[in-house]
Amino acid sequence: MHPYQKLIKLSKQIAHLSSITYLLEWDQEIYMPAEGIAYRPEQIALLSGLVHQKKTSKAFAKSLNSLIDLDTKEIKDPHLTLLQIIALKRWRRDYLLAAKIPSSFVKKFATVTSNAAHVWQMAKKHNDFKLFLPHLQKVISLCRKKADIIGYQEHPYDALLDTYEPDAKTSDLINIFNQLKPPLKQLLKEISIKSPVENHFLYQLCPKHIQLEFAHLILEKMGFSLSSSRLDYSVHPFCTGLQPKDTRMTVAVNPENILGTISATLHEGGHGLYHIGLIAEHYGTPLAESLSLGIDESQSRFWETLIGQNRHFWQYFFPILQQNLPKQFGLITLDQFYRAINSIKPHFIRIEADEISYNLHILLRFEIEKQLIEGSLSVKDIPEAWNTRMRDYLGLDPKIDSQGCLQDIHWSLGMIGYFPTYALGNLYAAQFFSQFKKDQPNWGTQAEQGNLSPIRTWLQTHIHKFGRQYTQEELCQKITGSILSEKPFIDYLQKKYSTLYQLDS
Amino acid sequence: MHPYQKLIKLSKQIAHLSSITYLLEWDQEIYMPAEGIAYRPEQIALLSGLVHQKKTSKAFAKSLNSLIDLDTKEIKDPHLTLLQIIALKRWRRDYLLAAKIPSSFVKKFATVTSNAAHVWQMAKKHNDFKLFLPHLQKVISLCRKKADIIGYQEHPYDALLDTYEPDAKTSDLINIFNQLKPPLKQLLKEISIKSPVENHFLYQLCPKHIQLEFAHLILEKMGFSLSSSRLDYSVHPFCTGLQPKDTRMTVAVNPENILGTISATLHEGGHGLYHIGLIAEHYGTPLAESLSLGIDESQSRFWETLIGQNRHFWQYFFPILQQNLPKQFGLITLDQFYRAINSIKPHFIRIEADEISYNLHILLRFEIEKQLIEGSLSVKDIPEAWNTRMRDYLGLDPKIDSQGCLQDIHWSLGMIGYFPTYALGNLYAAQFFSQFKKDQPNWGTQAEQGNLSPIRTWLQTHIHKFGRQYTQEELCQKITGSILSEKPFIDYLQKKYSTLYQLDS
Known part of the structure; x- marks a missing residue:
């Protein structure tokens, strides 16, 4: 078997095991009888452990290293196609990332977040941030440790971001989000003085x-x-x-x-x-x-x-x-x-937000996450930081934390660095859409x-x-002729809602 | 961690992986979109391989051997309870059986039977035993090899039987089935001359x-x-x-x-x-x-x-x-x-058989399986052997093999030694029922x-x-005061159907 085929074989096993984990999760949400939960987390943990083991196994590293030098990126087989070489670079990236994280840390992270998610559910239900606080403190502390394990050049948040949005940089996010915030707030302000749209039907x-x-x-x-x-x-x-x-x-x-x-x-x-x-x-x-x-x-x-x-x-x-x-x-x-x-109407809850408010919800979360990871905000001060921003960005004053900083499950699961991808999704979508309309005018x-x-x-x-x-940057450039920008998104919103709400522009 | 707890931990992992395999199979039969079949067998094979690996791993053997000597059965920890000692004996039995079968054989068996099952489906549909023949020959040959790998004292069929019905012996089955056959045939004969029961409604x-x-x-x-x-x-x-x-x-x-x-x-x-x-x-x-x-x-x-x-x-x-x-x-x-x-009416198809005919269907299959494994019957001669017995036991003359020897999937899957457990199930059930009625007269x-x-x-x-x-024998003795016998089953049938069909007894 050609070494590249051998690598695919190993990699496919990892894909199969991951796929089986997804089936366990799918089944848990849909068809599993309620009491099945007694054993399901153990099963998922076992499989996730096997996936991590296989991803970081000596056999996998050896197979990969026989085609691409893990240290120098040098390609060792001159007959490989360009596509195969790209695949090898991605595999190398994934391997180096996974290999940095010890199994013991993966297990600890899983245990702490599993408990935190359980407590979060109760805390949200009873609107009790203090109940959640010690657990969230543990999670954030583990996330900071995770950033150290992975390593970073500019900002520890980069390391976390990288696991969800490869190569994204905190500084780039700050720049683009800073461009995004004023026009969104401005749009909301202009619409807020218009009469609300009837949508009860x-x-x-x-x-x-x-x-x-x-x-x-x-x-x-x-x-x-x-x-x-x-x-x-x-x-x-x-x-x-x-x-x-x-x-x-x-x-x-x-x-x-x-x-x-x-x-x-x-x-x-x-x-x-x-x-x-x-x-x-x-x-x-x-x-x-x-x-x-x-x-x-x-x-x-x-x-x-x-x-x-x-x-x-x-x-x-x-x-x-x-x-x-x-x-x-x-x-x-x-x-x-x-x-x-x-119809546009700011709402406490992110998942019920309209097209304009949505990204402001994300910006708020990103800013808090960044501060938590760099240590400029204490976990206990989250509610205040949250509510201050809610007033500033959306003009809303959350009375209870379950409508505020307790609304999302993500932090309890240790998914710090995930939220920004929601905003990036909106921006990419608008930029792609703008090109799509040119390519497919009908x-x-x-x-x-x-x-x-x-x-x-x-x-x-x-x-x-x-x-x-x-990469995302290459793809965006290839499709739209330029790198990601907030402009197509803002243009889209301004045009659409100026008409809908008859705004002066 | 106590060595016994450590063993449980390893054993639980095996149970979890097996359970996940069952979920994959369950999902495949019920909710998986049809085209998902493209990858599902690979996933199941991967997990089954992992289960076999873990069952026969050095870590498992070492853990087990630290509590019970794998060679001598000697218990090494004097503080273990009687129940724990029994568990260790069962674990040892399973380990020794699994360790005999090399992974390469497990894989080969899986591939051959997977193909055979696929061809069987077509052969059944088109009533074409010849199409199935070369595949069944391969399966039977592998089953004979499996018997050799596992080993046996009296009869190669014992080895196969042992994987489904631990400790069961071919000679015991022959004895009990020989007792069973005449009264079943006799009952069918007596009923056949009575007017049929109206059941079309x-x-x-x-x-x-x-x-x-x-x-x-x-x-x-x-x-x-x-x-x-x-x-x-x-x-x-x-x-x-x-x-x-x-x-x-x-x-x-x-x-x-x-x-x-x-x-x-x-x-x-x-x-x-x-x-x-x-x-x-x-x-x-x-x-x-x-x-x-x-x-x-x-x-x-x-x-x-x-x-x-x-x-x-x-x-x-x-x-x-x-x-x-x-x-x-x-x-x-x-x-x-x-x-x-x-209502009693012999039928070509086993799964539609009544209480009296059912075991005769099984006896027929057992007799053919036994001959195939000992080599006294060629695979090509199965249809004749089948039809001869159908005439003798049930008075039926299968015109086509899909109503005869092609009706069941079991042989294509290499499940030789499985059918007798259906008959044993009926006999155990009747013997338990007889005791149950005494214990619970109301x-x-x-x-x-x-x-x-x-x-x-x-x-x-x-x-x-x-x-x-x-063991089955101990359990049967404990519950009913005697070892398994065909008598309670025959008594039950004779009593029930003599009344229903007004037979002279």
């Missing part, structure tokens, strides 16, 4: 099966087939790509919010199409992996907001919605509906006839199929 | 959800809770115990056969209760494992036939069935119904009121909770 009792039928229709139009994907219910929506031919999405169905189900379907469907769009022949190599969380999120937000809150999309889907729910939507015009789903007319394939094809051709072949 | 179109509701009612009455078990659809019914608190059963719903669904529910529920009845605190040790396939099958057949084809059971459930399906059962009396579900009155807990409790107290603490 969106929230009416709607049978679960109608919500799910509509979700399936959207997925079908997006290009999903039931022979290689499925949709289920879970408390929190998610998408998990188990194998190239097995993509699983979930939505949380609120009986009084079909629009929530639709958003979630488009969002998870966006992640799902990315997964399906990777080249199956490369499965088990970095070439068939998602590039970064930011790029992955750009795909979900592309569908959820840029398509799913677009008039063209609803030109086709709104009449179907009316047909299925005549009592709720029969007397509503497309225009009323379109305005309602795009996309709207097609969407109005229910044909979403120009969208899917464009994303697959320009993004999905490359996996990790390019 | 059983087979009417019945909505899937009503079938499933009834299945759930039965499971609830058997003692299952949705918080630790679930029921799904699959093509072939099965039960898989993933963890002490997670038991999953499936039924295949034929829209024109609600009785099939009910039988399958009771059957799989019987397996499920065995799993639930094991002591959770012992999970990961042999003390919380099913004793043998024969004993496991005794539990499923106990519920399916001895309870589920009993008048007391239907005294409670038939009126509910009538209420749910008034068109189908409204004008039928309990007596008519009871006679219908117990069980029938209770069942008539829908109270099945005396049954469940008796089985749990006398069988389930012991796991592998006793």
